[in-house]
Amino acid sequence: MIQVEHLTRRYGTHVAVEDLSFTVxxxxxxxxxxxxxxxxxxxxxxxxxxxxxxxxxVIVSGHDILEEPMAARRQLGYLPEQPPLYPEMTxxxxxxxxxxxxxxxxxxWAAQVRRAMNRVAAADMARRLIRNLSKGYRQRVGLAAALxxxxxxxxxxxxxxxxxxxxxxEFRTLIRQLGRKHTVILSSHILSEVSAVCDQVLILSRGxxxxxxxxxxxxxxxxxxxxxxxxxxxxxSEAAAAVRNLAGVCDVQAEPEPEGRARLTVAxxxxxxxxxxxxxxxxxxxxxxxxxxLEAEALSLEEVFLQLTGEPAEEGGEEE
Amino acid sequence: MLGYxxxxxxxxxxxxxxxxxxxxxxxxxxxxxxxxTTFAMLVFIPILTMRSLAEEHRSHTDQLLLTAPVSIPSxxxxxxxxxxxxxxxxxxxxxxxxxxxxxxxxxxxPKAYGALLGYWLLGCAGIAIGLFLSGLTxxxxxxxxxxxxxxxxxxxxxxxxxxxxVGSLLAVGIFGLLAAxxxxxxxxxxxxxxxxxxxFLALCAAxxxxxxxxxxxxxxxxxxxxxxxxxxxxxxNFIYGIFSIxxxxxxxxxxxxxxxxxxxxxxxxxxx
Numbered sequence: 170m171i172q173v174e175h176l177t178r179r180y181g182t183h184v185a186v187e188d189l190s191f192t193v194x195x196x197x198x199x200x201x202x203x204x205x206x207x208x209x210x211x212x213x214x215x216x217x218x219x220x221x222x223x224x225x226x227v228i229v230s231g232h233d234i235l236e237e238p239m240a241a242r243r244q245l246g247y248l249p250e251q252p253p254l255y256p257e258m259t260x261x262x263x264x265x266x267x268x269x270x271x272x273x274x275x276x277x278w279a280a281q282v283r284r285a286m287n288r289v290a291a292a293d294m295a296r297r298l299i300r301n302l303s304k305g306y307r308q309r310v311g312l313a314a315a316l317x318x319x320x321x322x323x324x325x326x327x328x329x330x331x332x333x334x335x336x337x338x339e340f341r342t343l344i345r346q347l348g349r350k351h352t353v354i355l356s357s358h359i360l361s362e363v364s365a366v367c368d369q370v371l372i373l374s375r376g377x378x379x380x381x382x383x384x385x386x387x388x389x390x391x392x393x394x395x396x397x398x399x400x401x402x403x404x405x406s407e408a409a410a411a412v413r414n415l416a417g418v419c420d421v422q423a424e425p426e427p428e429g430r431a432r433l434t435v436a437x438x439x440x441x442x443x444x445x446x447x448x449x450x451x452x453x454x455x456x457x458x459x460x461x462x463l464e465a466e467a468l469s470l471e472e473v474f475l476q477l478t479g480e481p482a483e484e485g486g487e488e489e
Numbered sequence: 490m491l492g493y494x495x496x497x498x499x500x501x502x503x504x505x506x507x508x509x510x511x512x513x514x515x516x517x518x519x520x521x522x523x524x525x526t527t528f529a530m531l532v533f534i535p536i537l538t539m540r541s542l543a544e545e546h547r548s549h550t551d552q553l554l555l556t557a558p559v560s561i562p563s564x565x566x567x568x569x570x571x572x573x574x575x576x577x578x579x580x581x582x583x584x585x586x587x588x589x590x591x592x593x594x595x596x597x598x599p600k601a602y603g604a605l606l607g608y609w610l611l612g613c614a615g616i617a618i619g620l621f622l623s624g625l626t627x628x629x630x631x632x633x634x635x636x637x638x639x640x641x642x643x644x645x646x647x648x649x650x651x652x653x654x655v656g657s658l659l660a661v662g663i664f665g666l667l668a669a670x671x672x673x674x675x676x677x678x679x680x681x682x683x684x685x686x687x688x689f690l691a692l693c694a695a696x697x698x699x700x701x702x703x704x705x706x707x708x709x710x711x712x713x714x715x716x717x718x719x720x721x722x723x724x725x726n727f728i729y730g731i732f733s734i735x736x737x738x739x740x741x742x743x744x745x746x747x748x749x750x751x752x753x754x755x756x757x758x759x760x761x
Contacts, residue, residue, distance in 0.1 A: 217556040242558040253553035270557040314553075321527050 170195045171216065171322050176225035178211055178376075185211045187376045189225070193369065195321070196431040198348040200367035201356040204478055206416050207373040209356040210250060213326050216354070217247045230321050243272065246320040247349075252311025256300035260291060260310050263299060264317065271318035285313040289343065305336045323347060325355040329362060341366050349391055375475075396466045397435040397449060403458030405431035411456035417445045430461065492575045495537055499579035502529040507586045517596055518730035519587050520604030527721055528607075530615055537575060538619025539633035541568050542751070546627045546758075548612050565752045569620055578611050580605065600730045607727035609723065610740035614720060615640060617747035624754040646719030650712060660711035661700050668692035 178191040186208040191488070193199040201209045216227050218234045218241065227234040232241035246258040255263055264282040284291040289309040294302060299310065308328065315323055328344070331335045344366055347353055352472055357363050362371055372380040379391040380387055401408050408431050409423035420436040437445050452458045503526050545551040552566050587601035618639060619692045623632040642649070668689055674683020699707050716722065720743070723736035 214552075219552055219556050219759065239558045239560070242556060245556065247552070247556045249549065249552050251549055253548070253550040255550060267553070267557075270553070270559055272558050 172228040174226045177223050179223045185376050189378050193352050197368045198353040199369045200363035202363050203373035208376040213324050217245055232416050244321040246315035246323045248311045248325045250314040254299045259296050259298055261295040265448050267314040268317045273318050281317055285316045289313045304331045322352045372477055380477050395437050398464045399433040399461040401431050401453055401458040401460055408433055408458045411452045412449055496579045497535055500582050502526055503583040505688035511590055523604055523608045524728050533617050534615040535633040536635040537572055538623050539629040541620050543626050543629040543632040561752045561755050565748055567642045573613055573712035580609050603732045604727040607724050611724050614740045614743040617744040621747040621751040624751045643720040652716045664696050680688050
């Protein structure tokens with residue numbers, strides 16, 4: 170379990186992380202999400218004690234990272250964005266070195282190293298020099314190193330960046346497995362990964378925590394605003410006019426399609442339910458536009474993210 | 490790989506000097522031979538120490554070290570002892586030379602091994618300086634050049650010292666510069682321009698007083714300061730057969746000072 174209280178980091182006048190507070194209970198996987206420069210890596214560096222905070226506290230398994238550094242660091246396993254590997258060592262040599270650093274008793278080194286290598290499926294590379302490994306294997310070795318000493322908390326900075334899709338899926342499965350016994354904090358800007366793997370998501374932007382919750386909660390956060398995608402048989406302008414003034418409709422965009430069809434995107438207000446969808450289809454039918462297809466879309470985490478971080482939204486080319 | 494190469498090169502140099510001085514020219518003094526090889530330290534120590542901390546900073550492997558449950562003193566000690574071990578190997582091999590000499594004549598073994606000990610301590614102090622300088626930069630090359638520069642200055646210190654025997658005015662000038670540096674550091678540390686200026690002015694006043702009242706003392710002090718920076722001069726005692734305890738304490742103090750500073754440098758990165 171890790172508690173963060175009012176964590177702040179300033180570089181001169183620039184504030185990299187501002188007043189960040191959150192708690193990750195044991196056995197939970199927490200995702201830190203944010204655009205580049207949001208302060209994710211700085212936060213992680215402060216959590217592990219690599220950087221000191223300008224203000225605030227980090228408490229790892231009951232130990233303050235600055236006041237009881239040895240005890241706190243024993244419970245931390247860190248995989249930074251660039252795994253800190255020594256290219257001239259072999260995988261096994263490196264992991265033994267890390268085992269020694271992590272105060273693993275000498276008698277257990279061989280067993281723990283073997284176990285870590287097996288967990289990340291890198292055992293066949295044991296005698297290979299690290300400089301000769303591919304990016305995917307280097308990530309795995311880095312993760313194996315973070316697992317040595319069986320720390321309670323694992324902090325992973327963009328663990329799947331640079332991996333190919335198959336490796337990404339393997340990694341995510343591994344992280345989910347690890348999440349059962351360890352507390353995991355991972356950072357990413359791959360939203361699908363975060364929503365697939367994490368129990369709790371924190372969205373950071375420009376050093377501030379702007380949203381917190383489970384992936385579903387965050388997606389619901391914009392009050393269930395749904396979008397309807399409708400394919401009708403009729404004129405685009407007529408269809409749009411029919412729907413525009415209905416109660417509960419915020420916005421309509423219409424585009425003509427070949428074969429006399431039109432595609433409509435209808436944005437509904439918060440709290441819109443099936444009655445609203447029914448009203449839309451009835452209104453279209455009454456205007457002479459037969460409804461060929463009607464799909465309701467909840468806002469994806471991507472859209473929540475983009476809206477919350479104030480980035481310009483990328484609609485699928487349907488808005489001017 | 491580098492360790493082996495360095496050891497081989499060092500044994501080569503030492504062996505060459507041993508052959509020429511002691512075997513060909515039948516010089517019975519091993520200390521003198523060692524003194525001749527001290528120039529090799531100017532190359533050996535920078536190359537040995539350049540990567541120690543600079544490479545860690547550059548490839549970010551210091552993240553591994555600083556987030557592990559190991560204290561900074563143990564990191565510094567670990568790196569230092571590893572490098573000292575690499576240095577000790579050629580020194581130990583050269584330690585066989587007096588025994589070889591003994592086969593052919595009379596050699597004072599205590600004198601020879603006393604000189605070897607002084608030599609070893611000299612190297613250890615140099616390595617500590619190299620470790621500290623390596624920690625100041627991200628580039629191993631810069632670290633090597635800085636270490637080389639510092640050791641070279643140290644090596645040439647007797648010559649430099651002789652340039653400054655005349656003119657206490659020059660001594661005042663140099664001390665004045667040091668006072669300015671002290672004022673600057675004080676000002677930066679306390680983030681107060683006022684304090685920095687006060688420190689500088691106070692030191693200048695003290696200097697002026699000294700110059701007015703005891704200018705000879707000032708030149709003497711300056712000469713002593715330079716002398717303290719000469720790493721290679723205390724070793725000369727050992728060549729003359731003097732088992733100089735002050736020299737040993739000097740080397741041990743330099744080692745301790747620079748290891749402490751190296752640790753401080755690492756600690757500073759955390760707070761930066």
